Amino acid sequence: MKRFLLAVAAVAVVWVTGCSGGGSTTTPPPPPVGFTNASLKGTYVFSMTGTMFDPAIQAVDNFSRVGVFSADGGGSILTGGLEDSYQSGEDNPFDITGGSYTVNADGRGTLSLTTPGGTVQYSISLVSSTNGYLVDVVAGSSTTSDTETASGSFQLQTATAIATGTYVFDFSGISPVSGNAISTVGDFIPSAAGSGIFSSGSFEDINDGGTLTTKALISGSYGPDTSGTGRGTATINNLSYVYYVIDSQHVQFMQTNLDSTSGGTTLGEAVAQQAGTPTQTSSFNNSSFVFVVGGSSTTNQAPHTRGVRLTASGGALSAIVLDDNNAGVVTTIPSTGVLSNGTVALDGDGSGRGTFTFTQNASNTFTFVFYLSSATQGVIQDVSLVQFNGGPIPDEVADGALLAQTGAPFSSSSLSTNYAFSSSGVSSSEEDFVGQFAPASASPNGHVDFNEFGSGSLFFNNPFNGVITVGGDGTGSTGTHSTFVATINGTPQTVINYFAYIANPSTILLMSGQSQTRIAAGVLTAQTP
Amino acid sequence: MKLNMRMCLSSAVFLGALVLVAYAGAQQQTTAAQANLTTYDMSREMTLAGKVISYTAESSAPPVGAHVSLQTVNGPVDVHLGSAKLLEQNHMTLAAGDSVHVTGEVIYFGQISTFAARIIENGSQSVTVRNTKGQLLQMPGVHAPRGVR
Numbered sequence: 001m002k003r004f005l006l007a008v009a010a011v012a013v014v015w016v017t018g019c020s021g022g023g024s025t026t027t028p029p030p031p032p033v034g035f036t037n038a039s040l041k042g043t044y045v046f047s048m049t050g051t052m053f054d055p056a057i058q059a060v061d062n063f064s065r066v067g068v069f070s071a072d073g074g075g076s077i078l079t080g081g082l083e084d085s086y087q088s089g090e091d092n093p094f095d096i097t098g099g100s101y102t103v104n105a106d107g108r109g110t111l112s113l114t115t116p117g118g119t120v121q122y123s124i125s126l127v128s129s130t131n132g133y134l135v136d137v138v139a140g141s142s143t144t145s146d147t148e149t150a151s152g153s154f155q156l157q158t159a160t161a162i163a164t165g166t167y168v169f170d171f172s173g174i175s176p177v178s179g180n181a182i183s184t185v186g187d188f189i190p191s192a193a194g195s196g197i198f199s200s201g202s203f204e205d206i207n208d209g210g211t212l213t214t215k216a217l218i219s220g221s222y223g224p225d226t227s228g229t230g231r232g233t234a235t236i237n238n239l240s241y242v243y244y245v246i247d248s249q250h251v252q253f254m255q256t257n258l259d260s261t262s263g264g265t266t267l268g269e270a271v272a273q274q275a276g277t278p279t280q281t282s283s284f285n286n287s288s289f290v291f292v293v294g295g296s297s298t299t300n301q302a303p304h305t306r307g308v309r310l311t312a313s314g315g316a317l318s319a320i321v322l323d324d325n326n327a328g329v330v331t332t333i334p335s336t337g338v339l340s341n342g343t344v345a346l347d348g349d350g351s352g353r354g355t356f357t358f359t360q361n362a363s364n365t366f367t368f369v370f371y372l373s374s375a376t377q378g379v380i381q382d383v384s385l386v387q388f389n390g391g392p393i394p395d396e397v398a399d400g401a402l403l404a405q406t407g408a409p410f411s412s413s414s415l416s417t418n419y420a421f422s423s424s425g426v427s428s429s430e431e432d433f434v435g436q437f438a439p440a441s442a443s444p445n446g447h448v449d450f451n452e453f454g455s456g457s458l459f460f461n462n463p464f465n466g467v468i469t470v471g472g473d474g475t476g477s478t479g480t481h482s483t484f485v486a487t488i489n490g491t492p493q494t495v496i497n498y499f500a501y502i503a504n505p506s507t508i509l510l511m512s513g514q515s516q517t518r519i520a521a522g523v524l525t526a527q528t529p
Numbered sequence: 530m531k532l533n534m535r536m537c538l539s540s541a542v543f544l545g546a547l548v549l550v551a552y553a554g555a556q557q558q559t560t561a562a563q564a565n566l567t568t569y570d571m572s573r574e575m576t577l578a579g580k581v582i583s584y585t586a587e588s589s590a591p592p593v594g595a596h597v598s599l600q601t602v603n604g605p606v607d608v609h610l611g612s613a614k615l616l617e618q619n620h621m622t623l624a625a626g627d628s629v630h631v632t633g634e635v636i637y638f639g640q641i642s643t644f645a646a647r648i649i650e651n652g653s654q655s656v657t658v659r660n661t662k663g664q665l666l667q668m669p670g671v672h673a674p675r676g677v678r
Contacts, residue, residue: 047675047676048675049672049675051669058618059618059667060612060614060615060618060667062669131676131678133676151672151675152675152676153675153676154676155676172672172673181670267675268675269675269676292673292674293673294670294671294672294673295670295671295673296668296669296670296671299567299568299569299662299663299664300568300569300636300638300645300659300663300664300665301659301664301665301666301668302592302593302594302611302638302665302668303593303668303669303670303671304670304671305671305673324639326592326638326639327591327592327593327594327638328590328591328592328593328638329591329592329638329639329640329641330639331639331640386567386568397670398670398671398673399673400673400674401673401674401677403677422674423674424671424672424674425671426593426668426669426670426671427587427593428586428587428593428594428595428612428613428614429612429613429614429669430669453614507677507678509674509677510674516589517587517588517589517590517591517592517593518593519593519671520671521671521672521673521674522674523674523677525677525678
């Protein structure tokens with residue numbers, strides 16, 4: 001029976017190929033994707049981090065926001081939402097008293113959230129009715145108090161209490177305590193649903209401006225407030241956080257300690273660890289991963305990103321390629337081919353913690369610590385060392401999502417029909433992009449909104465052409481890169497070259513590459529209206 | 530006279546640094562000298578004096594950020610200033626022909642060397658763009674994508 005079906009399928013393929021014609025083809029216009037205002041209905045948890053001109057200190061400052069808003073499915077934001085906005089060195093909670101939104105057929109749209117502090121405008125791009133990406137598009141100039149940019153995401157809320165189990169987390173940003181760029185990854189185990197303490201087996205790895213803390217035990221507590229919105233507060237090793245529960249698997253956190261040295265705070269998500277998460281190094285069997293970490297250099301504080309693909313088998317790593325963008329200087333290691341001299345180790349204690357280590361040469365060893373939330377996902381932190389002032393320190397403070405490659409080999413025909421596009425980075429100042437495109441459609445095949453921090457920096461509904469080029473089998477296992485080129489119409493035209501790390505046809509991680517002075521990280525996510 | 534002395538001293542030190550960078554750049558692989566120049570060291574600091582040839586807030590050449598091209602007694606030098614917003618906030622403008630002094634040193638970003646400014650002085654104005662560790666001020670980092678599923 002199987003052979004018969006295969007034969008039918010083969011004939012069908014030949015028929016389709018033969019009937020498609022051998023001459024010039026006409027690329028169809030982008031298909032209607034099918035989103036409407038009704039696609040955004042319910043309560044969503046949102047989060048973002050960005051840059052603003054802070055009138056309190058008359059200087060550029062970092063800020064973050066987390067909260068919940070409720071959309072009615074018809075273009076209005078309902079009362080009853082909340083947000084915590086961390087700026088000027090402290091957290092300020094606001095009620096969301098209203099607002100509005102629009103969702104176009106392609107999933108892009110606008111969102112405005114009104115609080116007693118004013119109304120903030122966002123450009124959005126929906127991945128589905130349950131999640132999407134956003135960019136803060138408040139207008140102004142660098143000398144007025146209302147200039148800001150930020151990027152983030154939103155997810156449909158389906159639960160309001162922290163569940164039991166193990167959560168893996170990644171918090172990053174600027175430490176309000178030390179004033180340094182900071183990355184914290186780890187796992188915590190709630191003692192009970194709703195409220196309680198963090199149980200033994202909870203650990204964290206911290207890179208605080210180049211000072212590493214390795215697998216420190218976590219103590220602390222958590223519990224909801226009285227708003228009934230899923231908002232709560234937590235203490236993790238004496239640091240204070242506000243959190244919003246997204247669903248039984250995800251919780252959004254933001255640090256709320258008063259700023260003692262310089263602007264900013266940390267933000268991140270905790271993800272429930274799934275059954276089947278590998279616990280032993282031997283579980284890795286030709287398992288390929290990609291990841292992009294973003295942050296800043298410890299030695300010069302310049303923006304810094306790294307993108308990596310590798311294959312883990314037992315305790316060995318192979319087919320390793322690392323791309324490095326240090327302040328716009330891009331280096332691929334190795335320059336041709338792949339590295340094959342690495343190791344992977346899982347701690348085997350149920351935390352999901354492990355390390356990747358690989359060596360380029362005697363002076364260049366790269367090390368990353370990760371916590372797995374499943375066999376295919378996790379969080380990862382760069383702890384690679386360089387010599388600095390006579391001693392080794394991590395050469396960057398950076399972290400990101402770790403994703404397994406599934407569904408390989410990849411090809412242009414296996415790509416999704418439509419992608420939501422989100423990217424954040426630095427080109428002189430912070431810049432944030434959110435858009436949508438259909439890779440197989442004629443140029444321009446999508447639209448993008450972006451915010452470049454500073455005067456006259458907002459761009460709306462810009463036509464752009466997104467081209468994904470799948471290199472080799474798309475996995476990068478031979479050192480061949482896949483790329484994403486975003487050509488944004490305008491005067492002058494802006495071309496952003498990304499390395500594309502394909503996790504699966506629905507999720508492609510991005511890191512800005514050659515031929516530009518831009519340091520950015522992003523993601524393409526398949527849309528499902 | 531004091532200024533001339535400072536300029537002469539700076540020129541000599543700068544020339545030495547350029548020789549070192551040229552030597553390091555000639556090697557096939559990263560040398561120890563080059564590796565040491567990836568980090569800022571106050572003991573290597575020097576002060577350049579020169580006239581502004583051009584200023585760009587968003588350079589098309591790395592490292593990212595503002596650059597000023599200076600005509601010095603040893604020839605043109607590209608100086609990395611970092612955050613253009615920081616200069617704007619401090620009302621620092623750099624026009625062709627301005628006589629400026631820059632305190633900093635040569636460092637490497639990957640395989641590319643640049644003169645990294647810590648302090649730039651234009652007339653009576655002075656703006657610190659790096660701290661004493663050589664870390665750029667008001668230069669944002671990159672956020673990895675959030676909400677990836």
